Amino acid sequence: MNTPLRKIIHVDMDAFFASVEQRDDPNLRGKPVAVGGDHTRGVVAAASYEARRYGVRSAMPSVVAKRKCPDLIFVRGNFEKYKAVSQQIREIFFEYTDLVEPLSLDEAFLDVTFARKGKPSATLIAREIKQRIKEATGLTASAGVSYCKFLAKIASDEKKPDGLFVITPEEAQAFIERLEVRKFFGIGKVTAEKLNKQGIYFGADLKQMGLQELIRQFGKSGQYYYNIVRGVDDRPVVPSRERKSLGAEHTFGTDYYLLADLKEQMQKIEEELWQRLQRAQKFGRTLTLKVKFADFEQITRSKTLLHKIESAQVLHQTALQLLQAEEPYVKGVRLLGLTVSNFDDPRLEAVQLTLDF
Template sequence: MENKESNPSQIIRKIIHVDMDAFYASVEQLDHPEWRGKPLVVGGNAARGVVAAASYEARKYGIHSAMSSVLAARKCPHLIFAPHRFDRYRELSRQIREIFFEYTDLVEPLSLDEAFLDVTENKMGLKSAILIARQIRQKIKEKTRLNASAGVSYNKFLAKIASDLNKPNGQAVILPEEAEEFLENLPIKKFFGIGKVTAEKMEKLGIFNGKDLKEFSLQFLTKKFGKSGLHYYNIVRGIHLSEVQPHRVRKSLSAENTFEKDLISLEEMEMELKSIFEEVIKRTQKGGIKGRTVTLKLKYADFTQQTRSKTLEQYPEPAQIWEVGLELLRQEEIPKPIRLLGLGLSNLNITEEQVHFGEQLKIPFE
């Protein structure tokens, strides 16, 4: 990627997204040769718990992170369950981070196994971000014996998408002149940041790919998706101005959903909360994050908002987080129809050192 400077204020950035392939599961297979080539998950057991990560062999059975361990075992009776070892994952994440810093100090971790790098100006003086990505992946392999994939583009959104294109153990680039056509042909479910629920809502509106999304005005998208509408309007046009930010300390982790039709019954709310809870657990498992304070967010049909929280003495396991979420939902009568539900964790187990070595997640309430 060439660094075009027709205007100093409009520098085309060179962004790399590095994503380790099935990181937790790959570490377990690395340390246990007898498990290599076999379906394996990290977390839970055949009787209870939640899958934190799945090997590529397990994914062939339809097993994925945040799935209940019971269902995973049902899908693959000979599935291997490995207990998580976050100290080991942090150790390797630290080694990987050291490689990143050989090239740039602008490193923004998303979790233990992925990060953004801005290599527009890099310590090696290399002009090609594609070459840098290739070198980084090779050094990671040599140092840790683990595979990494990478995406290269001019912003974080496109680099993140690109890193998924040739997984595992591959890389891809989306050049500025290719972005518009690429995004128009991209299925809406493949857009980074558009989850399952939002994708289903978009498909009901006739939005199945980027080209469909571009047909809708900013006013329409804002009306349907709130302030996220502007984000969707921009990203499908290849516009994403968020910079790589190396020292942001995570204070909380959460997920939420705005509903096309307001929720009235408690049964509806509990069903939707379950889906949001599963997303929160998926994100906590990915980053090895726990939080002692559980917060329920309620936005009513009239746009008034309420939060309910409970702080626990110990870091809760997923089952307890779900119980507390239900308790908060049921603790008093819901006076009005609900247009948005959110569930979050705070008082996290993240220290300053862990942020620098890879436990940062950037998933705030929208």
């Protein structure tokens, strides 16, 4: 029996750090933004697409970035916030497969060959994941779909931002042959320049080099180059860690001020979260409430229980306590979210409830 080709998705968030800042501050939207550094020193950690049009890039000295884009707005990075959003996105991935391999906060490989939900088509799953990310976070992602990690990674960069690109097995060879070697995932700038000096600019050129010659010039990497230019990449998607939390949240079309309205909206979130907990068969002791107000201020409140939250009733009661504790909601609420964490079996040092502020 032949082993089926794998279905690999590479998801890459669009200008992640900068997009999070633009999402949370309406005054930054549509403007060139650099996360990190300032106009006199430091380096740019991330740049919005508006800034990239001027040639501003990550790892660029801030002084150079400001010279290229005089109207550039520098924003101090908030990596705790970025990690929280990244975890939120990762939980969406886990709804479809446990085979999730994060490469960084803003990108990951997913093996959806035997996805637990969604249609059998990896392309349709990728489209659904992009939509789920947009609904949950307000951010856009680009996705690449193929039968191996190398091509999925290349594909995700083809239609940025907010893109979806598919490279089928039938299209792979022709695609690779016309691909510039500088765009090959795994071939860095120095190697690309070395190849260019030998007249090797595209995959078709690289394919003419023999295995022994590639190994002679590039060592162990030569075998990798020989394989990928032929569309051979058997590397599996390797999960790096177990999920640490499960959550659900909704952004509302109107701001809510009354506790009764918030309770009604919270019930929908509880139902969605409870379904995810049951599906994953993971139950934790800590429940976290996330509240984003109309002015985009955001707070989280947590409660850790002695026993795991293993019933919808306990989930509801705990969520209600957290929600009621923040009343009155004078600024109006535009988003509510709930997250369950602390999945490990308790090794209790103290038998008490705690509020994490």
